[in-house]
Amino acid sequence: MAQTQTNTPTPFYYADELRDVASLIDLVVAGGGVDSHSAAMLGDVIDKILECANYVERRVDA
Incomplete structure (x- = not known):
């Protein structure tokens, strides 16, 4: 029986995404x-x- 692989993001993926959002907000603020x-x-x-x-x-x- 073949197993199917799921593409469930890991918690580290979500942590990285949160950091990306923070960086985008910081860019807007820094840009005035x-x-x-x-x-x-x-x-x-x-x-x-x-x-x-x-x-x-x-x-x-x-």
Whole structure:
């Protein structure tokens, strides 16, 4: 009986995707695409996204 391989993403894939989103947000902020107040708020969002990515990897490694 042949086994079928699934393309289920790993948690590390999702952690990498979260980091990519954080990088894109950072590019918009660095490019001056938002005002200073929004830039500060987006900085907090970036921190939380990266925190989530690190959490995912820590949970997988545990």
